[in-house]
Amino acid sequence: MLKVKLLLIGKTSYPFLRDGENEYVKRLVHYCNFECFYLSDIKNGKSYTKEELKKKESQQFLNKIERTDFVVLLDETGNHKSSIEFAHWISERLQFSHQTLVFIIGGAYGVNKELYERAQLNLALSKMTFSHQMVRMIFLEQLYRAFTIEKGEKYHHI
Amino acid sequence: MLKVKLLLIGKTSYPFLRDGENEYVKRLVHYCNFECFYLSDIKNGKSYTKEELKKKESQQFLNKIERTDFVVLLDETGNHKSSIEFAHWISERLQFSHQTLVFIIGGAYGVNKELYERAQLNLALSKMTFSHQMVRMIFLEQLYRAFTIEKGEKYHHI
Numbered sequence: 001m002l003k004v005k006l007l008l009i010g011k012t013s014y015p016f017l018r019d020g021e022n023e024y025v026k027r028l029v030h031y032c033n034f035e036c037f038y039l040s041d042i043k044n045g046k047s048y049t050k051e052e053l054k055k056k057e058s059q060q061f062l063n064k065i066e067r068t069d070f071v072v073l074l075d076e077t078g079n080h081k082s083s084i085e086f087a088h089w090i091s092e093r094l095q096f097s098h099q100t101l102v103f104i105i106g107g108a109y110g111v112n113k114e115l116y117e118r119a120q121l122n123l124a125l126s127k128m129t130f131s132h133q134m135v136r137m138i139f140l141e142q143l144y145r146a147f148t149i150e151k152g153e154k155y156h157h158i
Numbered sequence: 159m160l161k162v163k164l165l166l167i168g169k170t171s172y173p174f175l176r177d178g179e180n181e182y183v184k185r186l187v188h189y190c191n192f193e194c195f196y197l198s199d200i201k202n203g204k205s206y207t208k209e210e211l212k213k214k215e216s217q218q219f220l221n222k223i224e225r226t227d228f229v230v231l232l233d234e235t236g237n238h239k240s241s242i243e244f245a246h247w248i249s250e251r252l253q254f255s256h257q258t259l260v261f262i263i264g265g266a267y268g269v270n271k272e273l274y275e276r277a278q279l280n281l282a283l284s285k286m287t288f289s290h291q292m293v294r295m296i297f298l299e300q301l302y303r304a305f306t307i308e309k310g311e312k313y314h315h316i
Contacts, residue, residue, distance in 0.1 A: 016177035016178040017178065126284035134295075138288065
């Protein structure tokens with residue numbers, strides 16, 4: 001079973017977004033070996049500049065990545081895929097590789113160059129900027145949708 | 159004050175999405191004269207084909223549109239705008255027109271040709287397909303974001 005991890009930084013503060021995330025995580029575990037990791041916010045975050053914070057957060061992400069992981073960074077400037085293209089992409093990885101798929105959603109200020117370079121794919125959800133907390137739920141729904149597409153289930157068609 | 163309407167069909171079934179919608183509607187009313195209309199689901203919807211349902215739903219939308227309204231259809235095949243481009247677009251309308259802006263999010267099967275032709279702009283939120291219920295919350299957040307961008311508020315930058 002494909003192992004999929006989602007790495008996030010900081011808790012989701014809005015209850016409605018947390019409920020949304022939980023809904024799709026609950027569904028995803030039927031399709032893959034799925035785990036969601038909420039890394040801790042940087043302590044005394046307000047005492048750092050944006051750049052310092054970005055570096056510290058990125059380092060936290062890098063510490064959680066194994067050498068053999070396939071890393072996908074959710075990134076506004078990345079590739080745009082339709083839901084069907086994304087589903088096919090996941091399906092191909094599932095067929096030809098046993099690497100763990102690690103998706104990363106950065107903090108409010110994004111991630112640093114080192115993490116950009118470690119990522120094997122940069123994926124954009126939209127040309128629009130979504131709140132980084134809302135992106136979590138939107139992405140989880142896309143991931144769930146992708147698995148239902150690949151299984152030929154009706155979710156995508158209603 | 160710019161008058162903005164959002165037309166939707168059917169209730170939002172997930173409580174977390176309803177809560178999310180309410181959150182952004184609550185914020186939007188400080189920036190524009192905003193109203194959200196939930197049109198009723200078609201009665202005995204299951205007894206119709208997809209095409210019949212699409213036609214009936216579209217007719218409901220058309221009945222709610224005034225001759226002078228500027229109609230924007232949320233549509234996967236439409237134009238992609240960044241949040242900043244969308245904000246500028248709204249700002250221009252605000253400056254040069256007193257037309258009511260009417261945004262429409264169709265039902266699960268989309269809308270018919272007549273409504274496509276009535277729309278002055280087709281707007282895509284993403285190349286990906288979002289659930290038509292989730293699109294509501296995503297769009298409301300974008301609309302709120304657009305107004306904060308135009309007012310030079312910090313929301314878009316954190």
